[in-house]
Amino acid sequence: MGCGVTKSNQFHKNSGKAIKSAILIQRWYRQYVARTEMRRKYTWHIFQSIEYSGEQAQIKLYNFLGYLMDNFTPTSNERNLISHIFRDNEVCKDAEWERFFCYKKIEVPEIYSGPHLTFPLTVEQAVGLVEAFRNKKQQLHSRYVLQLLLETLKQIRMLPNINRIATCQSKEITICGDLHGQLEDLLLIFYKNDMPSMEKPYVFNGDFVDRGNDSIEILLILFSFMLVYPSDVHLNRGNHEDHIVNLRYGFTKEVLTKYKMHGKRILKLLQEIFSWLPLATVIDQKVLVLHGGISDTTDLSVLARVDRHSYVSALRPPKKRNQVSAASSVDVETEEDVSSHNKLSQRRTSLTYPKPLVREIFQNRSLQDFSGLIKVNTVDDVELHSRRPSFSIQEINRPENETTQAESVTSENSNEEWKQILDLLWSDPMNQDGCVPNEVRGGGCYWGPDVTEDFLNKHNLQLIIRSHECKQDGYEFCHNRKVLTLFSASNYYDVGSNRGAYVKLGPDLVPYLIQYQASSMIRELTVRQSVGRTERSALKVLREQLFAHKSDLVCAFKMFDSKNTGYVSVHDWATAVESVMHLGLPWRMLYSQLVTSKTSDSMINYHEWFNDLAIKGTNTDHIDQSLLETLYRHRSTLETIFRMVDTDNSGFITIEDFRQTWKLLSVYLKMEITDDAISDLAVTIDRNQDGSIDIDEFMEAFRLTDKKSRLERGRSMFMGTATDLTKLEGDLNI
Amino acid sequence: MADSTQSAEAIVSDVHKKIKAAFEAFVYESNNSVDVREIGTIIYSLGCFPTQANLHNLIAEVEEDHTGYVHLDKFLPAMTRVLLEHKFPSIPEDLLLQAFEVLDKENKGYLEPEELTKYMTQEGEVFTQEEMDEMLTALADHEKNLVYYKDLISQLTIDPDI
Numbered sequence: 001m002g003c004g005v006t007k008s009n010q011f012h013k014n015s016g017k018a019i020k021s022a023i024l025i026q027r028w029y030r031q032y033v034a035r036t037e038m039r040r041k042y043t044w045h046i047f048q049s050i051e052y053s054g055e056q057a058q059i060k061l062y063n064f065l066g067y068l069m070d071n072f073t074p075t076s077n078e079r080n081l082i083s084h085i086f087r088d089n090e091v092c093k094d095a096e097w098e099r100f101f102c103y104k105k106i107e108v109p110e111i112y113s114g115p116h117l118t119f120p121l122t123v124e125q126a127v128g129l130v131e132a133f134r135n136k137k138q139q140l141h142s143r144y145v146l147q148l149l150l151e152t153l154k155q156i157r158m159l160p161n162i163n164r165i166a167t168c169q170s171k172e173i174t175i176c177g178d179l180h181g182q183l184e185d186l187l188l189i190f191y192k193n194d195m196p197s198m199e200k201p202y203v204f205n206g207d208f209v210d211r212g213n214d215s216i217e218i219l220l221i222l223f224s225f226m227l228v229y230p231s232d233v234h235l236n237r238g239n240h241e242d243h244i245v246n247l248r249y250g251f252t253k254e255v256l257t258k259y260k261m262h263g264k265r266i267l268k269l270l271q272e273i274f275s276w277l278p279l280a281t282v283i284d285q286k287v288l289v290l291h292g293g294i295s296d297t298t299d300l301s302v303l304a305r306v307d308r309h310s311y312v313s314a315l316r317p318p319k320k321r322n323q324v325s326a327a328s329s330v331d332v333e334t335e336e337d338v339s340s341h342n343k344l345s346q347r348r349t350s351l352t353y354p355k356p357l358v359r360e361i362f363q364n365r366s367l368q369d370f371s372g373l374i375k376v377n378t379v380d381d382v383e384l385h386s387r388r389p390s391f392s393i394q395e396i397n398r399p400e401n402e403t404t405q406a407e408s409v410t411s412e413n414s415n416e417e418w419k420q421i422l423d424l425l426w427s428d429p430m431n432q433d434g435c436v437p438n439e440v441r442g443g444g445c446y447w448g449p450d451v452t453e454d455f456l457n458k459h460n461l462q463l464i465i466r467s468h469e470c471k472q473d474g475y476e477f478c479h480n481r482k483v484l485t486l487f488s489a490s491n492y493y494d495v496g497s498n499r500g501a502y503v504k505l506g507p508d509l510v511p512y513l514i515q516y517q518a519s520s521m522i523r524e525l526t527v528r529q530s531v532g533r534t535e536r537s538a539l540k541v542l543r544e545q546l547f548a549h550k551s552d553l554v555c556a557f558k559m560f561d562s563k564n565t566g567y568v569s570v571h572d573w574a575t576a577v578e579s580v581m582h583l584g585l586p587w588r589m590l591y592s593q594l595v596t597s598k599t600s601d602s603m604i605n606y607h608e609w610f611n612d613l614a615i616k617g618t619n620t621d622h623i624d625q626s627l628l629e630t631l632y633r634h635r636s637t638l639e640t641i642f643r644m645v646d647t648d649n650s651g652f653i654t655i656e657d658f659r660q661t662w663k664l665l666s667v668y669l670k671m672e673i674t675d676d677a678i679s680d681l682a683v684t685i686d687r688n689q690d691g692s693i694d695i696d697e698f699m700e701a702f703r704l705t706d707k708k709s710r711l712e713r714g715r716s717m718f719m720g721t722a723t724d725l726t727k728l729e730g731d732l733n734i
Numbered sequence: 735m736a737d738s739t740q741s742a743e744a745i746v747s748d749v750h751k752k753i754k755a756a757f758e759a760f761v762y763e764s765n766n767s768v769d770v771r772e773i774g775t776i777i778y779s780l781g782c783f784p785t786q787a788n789l790h791n792l793i794a795e796v797e798e799d800h801t802g803y804v805h806l807d808k809f810l811p812a813m814t815r816v817l818l819e820h821k822f823p824s825i826p827e828d829l830l831l832q833a834f835e836v837l838d839k840e841n842k843g844y845l846e847p848e849e850l851t852k853y854m855t856q857e858g859e860v861f862t863q864e865e866m867d868e869m870l871t872a873l874a875d876h877e878k879n880l881v882y883y884k885d886l887i888s889q890l891t892i893d894p895d896i
Contacts, residue, residue: 017836018836018837018853018857019857019858020833020858021832021833021834021836021837021853022833022837022853022854022857022858023785023857023858023859024825024829024830024833025830025833025834025837025853025854026785026786026854026858026859026860026861027783027784027785027825027859028783028825028830029869030774030778030786031778031782031783033865033868034774034775034777034778034779035778035779037775038759038775038778038779041759041760042759045759571748571751574755586755586756586758586759587755588751588752588755588756589755589756589759589779
């Protein structure tokens with residue numbers, strides 16, 4: 001530090017050291033980034049696996065119930081229960097509908113400060129609705145909701161199955177993917193891209209509802225703009241525009257919570273509307289926009305002809321003709337169209353009943369496998385059976401003696417059509433060539449680049465835009481950029497998990513993508529923090545799932561621990577866990593996050609591990625351990641069934657229904673549940689012994705609800721309390 | 735309490751399993767290959783701290799002739815050697831601290847973004863602007879916009895035991 005040493009000499013002496021230090025820091029930092037990326041990747045994987053296995057469970061359950069309806073002769077008690085569940089069989093003639101949905105008697109009280117709608121709707125009103133939801137966080141009064149929905153239904157019924165639209169002059173069409181009740185994202189899109197108008201046409205590609213907490217608001221906005229600009233706003237149906245799926249994934253609950261008095265009516269009307277939503281949109285005859293995807297049998301000309309309205313839920317095979325309501329017309333002319341469809345007219349199906357209620361059969365069946373049980377005598381049709389002999393949804397069981405020849409042809413057509421619709425709504429692309437059933441989701445297919453190529457050639461198209469899958473960047477190209485996946489719900493799994501995106505197409509049909517990420521929370525979190533949060537969330541969900549499968553896991557571990565030491569190696573642990581959970585996760589990588597107590601030679605004490613994982617609820621000690629596990633594992637299914645059974649949407653079900661539900665479940669889950677065990681459960685929650693059970697309280701008592709879990713609940717932009725909203729709903733006596 | 739010494743075979747077998755697990759997290763198709771761009775992440779996630787030069791050399795060794803893919807068959811032996819020979823050891827915390835202290839010439843206990851940027855983007859295996867921006871977002875204290883390296887080192891150094 002003497003004055004003889006110049007600054008540059010000083011630096012020169014140290015620069016070698018500085019460079020070495022820089023390199024070291026760079027090495028260290030790059031390692032950290034890569035590791036963060038790895039964590040983000042497997043966190044994603046966790047959420048996605050659990051999401052899809054949830055969908056699969058939903059379909060399996062519904063499958064099972066459907067089978068019961070069609071084949072099982074339950075006792076009168078059970079039959080009541082099951083028909084409750086399938087109340088979509090209610091038939092309403094047009095006149096009855098008018099009366100049922102009449103909004104005119106619903107009075108709007110003076111204290112209501114939200115928007116008042118008059119019809120025909122103007123653009124100012126549509127914009128006003130957006131503002132009301134955004135700024136003042138108001139809810140639209142049920143009178144206007146019903147009115148708006150009725151107008152929507154009138155309009156939407158007139159639309160074709162496939163909308164054909166064009167970019168003209170310099171108009172760009174904006175296409176949005178899944179929104180899933182995340183109003184913030186829709187508002188962000190409108191902010192960045194302007195609201196729909198004649199100069200700003202939009203296509204919304206399905207899955208507007210479920211999971212997020214503002215699904216109804218999104219629908220109201222989309223429907224409003226569709227009414228104002230019928231040629232410029234187009235909606236495609238998604239797999240979540242389905243009342244069965246809504247029961248599980250939150251939309252039903254949202255509507256019933258926000259509209260306590262008229263929610264049921266609103267839902268019924270929405271059920272109609274969903275079934276009338278168009279299936280796909282084609283832009284400039286070159287770009288196909290649909291929600292899920294295609295399969296190797298997808299045929300746009302068939303899709304253009306189907307009676308889309310008869311598929312109220314894509315999860316159920318189409319209704320038999322004699323059951324179909326007058327309000328939904330089955331087009332008799334389709335029989336003629338069908339005869340030109342040569343493959344089908346040659347078919348004769350003869351069906352035999354499987355053994356009644358063979359339990360094992362249902363345990364792992366997806367929608368496709370369901371039909372594989374049934375023996376069929378058919379004229380061999382090479383084309384249709386080209387993939388797998390057992391794969392054909394034609395052979396859905398129908399009681400033979402009730403089916404006339406004509407009807408069996410019709411029901412075959414219906415089943416072929418049903419498959420077309422199911423594929424359209426549920427399929428996912430894969431990298432390998434070919435087309436296989438989508439067993440992960442339980443519906444639709446996985447289709448490969450060769451199928452895309454053939455399909456595009458056959459229909460003279462150049463691009464498929466679809467949604468249905470969450471992507472980290474909001475979008476992803478595949479199949480040589482011939483398929484574009486578009487997802488518009490940012491932070492879908494958790495804050496920071498992914499961006500959303502929308503695409504603009506001009507006359508050149510070159511996709512121009514815009515990404516975004518909603519939530520003011522994001523900006524305050526560093527990358528490290530947001531990955532950490534999402535990761536913790538994912539791991540928490542995963543731990544619960546593991547705990548819920550304790551019995552099976554212990555069995556699996558014992559297979560690797562023949563000497564019964566209570567220990568397994570890390571590698572064996574990973575193998576055993578995957579064999580039980582079937583989630584396809586990188587368990588070896590996750591091990592250090594999931595197992596906290598390790599021994600020095602990396603052996604895991606699995607009994608101790610379960611103790612660490614254990615979820616303890618209040619008052620659950622007297623409940624049988626395996627029953628408790630069942631509760632945790634199937635909580636969504638449970639809640640879904642409870643809500644189905646709660647037909648007056650009071651939030652309560654009777655003890656008797658409770659008992660019947662458990663009996664049904666015990667068959668489905670292959671479990672023996674004694675009456676005593678059920679009574680124990682009931683007693684835990686029906687403390688005042690009045691014979692009814694509060695569903696929410698029941699779920700809460702066993703700590704089956706997780707207020708922070710994003711997968712089950714979302715954030716709502718509405719700050720009002722439930723009691724505030726109830727006051728506004730008007731007279732009970734309508 | 736393990737059986738005498740864990741035999742060399744057992745050690746190698748365990749290493750193989752670790753590598754396969756990390757590799758398979760990035761396999762999307764059925765041909766047991768990963769995109770070459772993911773190799774860096776895989777190597778890092780196995781607890782290694784290679785330099786960019788190290789990485790490039792290793793990738794050159796295992797990539798399938800310009801296909802852009804790396805097959806497990808080639809990756810496994812190369813990576814096994816890396817792990818068994820501890821070729822890219824982790825950086826001890828104290829060494830890292832020293833490195834920061836060298837850059838922090840005035841011994842302030844923190845680095846200003848400009849200081850750090852100068853070194854990271856001009857010396858050694860330089861960062862791109864994007865990497866630099868990300869680093870500052872991740873490491874800099876939001877309010878004061880300074881990099882308090884002492885705290886960061888302990889927070890961000892991870893146990894490499896996978």
